[in-house]
Amino acid sequence: MRPTIAQVVLPVPLDKRFDYRIQAHQFPVIGGRVSVPFGPKTLTGVVVALTHKSDFPAEQLKDIRQVLDSAPVWPEKLYQLLNWSSQFYLYPLGETLLNAMPSALRKGKPADFTSQVEWHITEKGKDQLMAGFGRAVKQAKVMTMLEDRPLPHQRMLDEEISSTVLKTLQEKGWIESTDIKPQRVSWPQQIESESDKPRLNAEQAVAIATINSAAGFGCYLLEGVTGSGKTEVYLNLIKPVLEQGRQALVLVPEIGLTPQTINRFKRRFNVPVEVIHSGLNETERLNAWLSARDKHAGIVIGTRSALFTPFHDLGIIIVDEEHDTSYKQQDSLRYHARDVAIMRAHKENLPIVLGSATPALETLHNAQTGKYHHLTLTQRAGSAVPATHSVLDIKGLYLESGLSAPLIARMRKHLNAGSQVMLFLNRRGFSPALMCHECGWIADCQRCDAYYTYHQNSNEMRCHHCGSQRPVVHQCQSCGSTQLVTVGVGTEQLEKHLADLFPEYNTIRIDRDSTRRKGSLESALSAIRKKEYQILIGTQMLAKGHHFPDVTLVGLLDVDGSLYSSDFRASERLAQLFIQVAGRAGRASKPGEVLLQSHHPEHPLLQALLYKGYDHFAQTALQERKMAGLPPYTFLTLFRAEANKGEMVEEFLRQLKHTLEAHPTFGDECMLLGPTPAPMAKRAGKVRWQLLLQTQSRKTMQQLLHSARPAIALLPLSKKVRWTMDIEPQDFS
Ligand code: ADP
Numbered sequence: 217m218r219p220t221i222a223q224v225v226l227p228v229p230l231d232k233r234f235d236y237r238i239q240a241h242q243f244p245v246i247g248g249r250v251s252v253p254f255g256p257k258t259l260t261g262v263v264v265a266l267t268h269k270s271d272f273p274a275e276q277l278k279d280i281r282q283v284l285d286s287a288p289v290w291p292e293k294l295y296q297l298l299n300w301s302s303q304f305y306l307y308p309l310g311e312t313l314l315n316a317m318p319s320a321l322r323k324g325k326p327a328d329f330t331s332q333v334e335w336h337i338t339e340k341g342k343d344q345l346m347a348g349f350g351r352a353v354k355q356a357k358v359m360t361m362l363e364d365r366p367l368p369h370q371r372m373l374d375e376e377i378s379s380t381v382l383k384t385l386q387e388k389g390w391i392e393s394t395d396i397k398p399q400r401v402s403w404p405q406q407i408e409s410e411s412d413k414p415r416l417n418a419e420q421a422v423a424i425a426t427i428n429s430a431a432g433f434g435c436y437l438l439e440g441v442t443g444s445g446k447t448e449v450y451l452n453l454i455k456p457v458l459e460q461g462r463q464a465l466v467l468v469p470e471i472g473l474t475p476q477t478i479n480r481f482k483r484r485f486n487v488p489v490e491v492i493h494s495g496l497n498e499t500e501r502l503n504a505w506l507s508a509r510d511k512h513a514g515i516v517i518g519t520r521s522a523l524f525t526p527f528h529d530l531g532i533i534i535v536d537e538e539h540d541t542s543y544k545q546q547d548s549l550r551y552h553a554r555d556v557a558i559m560r561a562h563k564e565n566l567p568i569v570l571g572s573a574t575p576a577l578e579t580l581h582n583a584q585t586g587k588y589h590h591l592t593l594t595q596r597a598g599s600a601v602p603a604t605h606s607v608l609d610i611k612g613l614y615l616e617s618g619l620s621a622p623l624i625a626r627m628r629k630h631l632n633a634g635s636q637v638m639l640f641l642n643r644r645g646f647s648p649a650l651m652c653h654e655c656g657w658i659a660d661c662q663r664c665d666a667y668y669t670y671h672q673n674s675n676e677m678r679c680h681h682c683g684s685q686r687p688v689v690h691q692c693q694s695c696g697s698t699q700l701v702t703v704g705v706g707t708e709q710l711e712k713h714l715a716d717l718f719p720e721y722n723t724i725r726i727d728r729d730s731t732r733r734k735g736s737l738e739s740a741l742s743a744i745r746k747k748e749y750q751i752l753i754g755t756q757m758l759a760k761g762h763h764f765p766d767v768t769l770v771g772l773l774d775v776d777g778s779l780y781s782s783d784f785r786a787s788e789r790l791a792q793l794f795i796q797v798a799g800r801a802g803r804a805s806k807p808g809e810v811l812l813q814s815h816h817p818e819h820p821l822l823q824a825l826l827y828k829g830y831d832h833f834a835q836t837a838l839q840e841r842k843m844a845g846l847p848p849y850t851f852l853t854l855f856r857a858e859a860n861k862g863e864m865v866e867e868f869l870r871q872l873k874h875t876l877e878a879h880p881t882f883g884d885e886c887m888l889l890g891p892t893p894a895p896m897a898k899r900a901g902k903v904r905w906q907l908l909l910q911t912q913s914r915k916t917m918q919q920l921l922h923s924a925r926p927a928i929a930l931l932p933l934s935k936k937v938r939w940t941m942d943i944e945p946q947d948f949s
């Protein structure tokens with residue numbers, strides 16, 4: 217019998233299904249989209265079940281307005297994965313599914329290639345080119361752009377040419393538009409192009425043979441220092457996959473998606489490569505998504521969200537720099553793309569490779585307990601040699617804008633030898649605080665539990681937590697003194713000071729402020745590669761994924777904060793940063809050197825890292841985690857709550873705690889810590905508290921959360937405060 221009712225999930229924060237009547241001419245499918253009335257609005261939803269029964273009388277149900285898909289949006293296994301993710305991270309299925317599709321589909325557009333409008337010049341237009349355009353500058357620009365070749369409409373908009381200008385030119389008969397649909401390209405016989413390929417070394421060959429010889433699911437940790445040839449291994453793994461007519465998914469960290477990386481894949485293979493990242497516009501994103509689904513693309517390279525791309529026939533997943541923090545989404549569905557990728561590989565019965573020079577402690581633990589296969593590349597490919605490193609004891613030393621005299625001397629030596637020098641400081645702005653010299657008052661954000669950062673370039677004070685900004689104060693608001701001084705050093709100040717210190721060398725700063733404009737990071741990186749700058753300073757941003765062979769000295773200016781942080785992952789992050797930068801300095805003819813400035817040179821972590829390497833550090837850190845009962849030996853869920861009033865937040869979390877404790881599945885191996893104020897107790901005007909749940913196994917945690925959730929939702933305060941649940945959190949701020 218034909219189903220009469222469709223159960224639909226919608227992009228609303230309610231974890232439930234809504235029943236709609238199917239009209240006689242409609243044929244909805246499970247996993248396909250429908251548009252339905254919801255209150256006064258029409259929403260796009262996804263059908264999750266077809267049935268005859270509803271808990272509501274038929275006359276109370278509304279009709280489906282329109283069936284948008286005659287086939288499911290996702291292949292079966294991927295649809296299952298999305299369902300699993302919604303369950304695992306306890307996030308409503310409707311929002312999970314709708315967020316996982318390109319926004320064009322969310323808006324109800326057809327799941328089909330949208331044709332692109334392309335502009336080209338007419339004969340009449342060519343004549344006009346000779347005659348010129350007088351003062352019509354915009355028109356002239358368009359005409360010259362189109363002189364040699366047609367260009368897509370989107371490209372014009374990117375160049376800030378308005379549709380009106382195009383329309384005017386069209387009416388004059390100087391340009392015309394055509395609709396073009398992307399053509400389906402079939403892959404050539406010869407998948408690999410005839411490029412120069414290095415001869416694999418023994419370790420690379422072993423890694424490739426191990427992964428290729430296994431069939432079906434397997435998770436492989438490929439541990440190898442920067443430059444040890446991991447990417448070369450990926451390319452060799454992808455080759456046979458493509459030759460079998462199957463596709464590959466490569467995930468990279470947000471900052472690692474550089475043209476250099478992409479080009480390496482494009483140059484090696486004669487198949488279309490799609491790139492998926494947050495900067496794509498709606499049409500580009502949909503087309504890339506369809507290109508993977510319909511098997512135009514052989515390889516998809518993308519950041520976190522590319523994980524949910526559908527494929528016609530996926531053959532391998534690669535997660536590069538698997539330890540990178542950008543793989544964890546910090547809002548809505550708080551998924552970890554590496555972990556969900558492993559689940560995807562498992563469901564689709566594929567190999568997955570996790571590559572890193574500095575594997576996450578969780579990953580190393582899984583490799584050591586035999587859950588993952590552990591493959592290592594210990595030699596640097598080609599002729600590179602490892603950098604030397606040492607710690608500079610800066611106790612009692614005078615620091616000029618954060619630089620000690622010994623570091624300045626080393627810099628001079630390297631610069632005079634014609635090399636580049638790179639300095640890390642994880643604080644942007646001029647100085648992290650502005651203080652009264654007479655009474656100690658510090659300018660602080662009224663909306664957050666934080667100080668304003670002083671930005672000299674833009675002459676303002678900015679809060680890095682809520683984004684608020686205000687003109688610089690010139691008078692103490694407590695005692696009225698005008699003696700305000702800066703406290704601490706940010707990248708802006710360092711940049712300014714270096715210009716005074718080394719006027720003969722050019723300095724460039726890479727941080728979120730200096731790279732706000734689209735394309736500016738790219739041009740900065742290319743200028744560095746061309747050696748237009750000799751001194752590079754930056755935040756973490758500069759550390760990841762970029763190769764600078766002419767940098768021979770790397771300085772980490774302030775590592776003490778990470779040694780004594782309240783976040784138990786801070787030391788792991790410092791170790792990863794250190795190894796990453798150490799791996800990028802120098803090459804055979806110019807050996808690299810890494811210097812850390814610290815007030816605590818004897819700290820065991822620094823000692824382990826400097827003299828025994830990452831693996832030794834990791835073993836020590838894992839031991840510590842085990843003793844302290846922290847992940848990967850236990851499993852955490854962080855409840856966050858915020859509201860205008862503190863009492864309400866605290867009370868809600870206390871009730872939540874009692875609800876969990878009173879639950880039958882709350883056993884001896886469950887522990888609740890808190891409620892406590894969040895490390896940042898106030899942000900953007902809201903008071904913030906936390907409650908941490910710790911369990912001995914994932915299963916216990918899942919059981920408890922699933923069975924207790926309905927009761928939590930019934931707490932009256934749950935509607936009055938904003939609260940979230942972060943399963944396996946990475947960030948505790
Ligand atoms: P990773 O991804 O581990 O940083 P890459 O694969 O990018 O390392 O390799 C670093 C450099 O060494 C690249 O220029 C690459 O072409 C080269 N390379 C890789 N494998 C070999 C090899 N077996 N012999 C010579 N050069 C190699």
Ligand code: ZN
Pocket residue numbers: 652653654655656657692693694695696697
């Ligand atoms: Zn004062």
Ligand code: ZN
Pocket residue numbers: 661662663664666679680681682683684899900
């Ligand atoms: Zn603020």
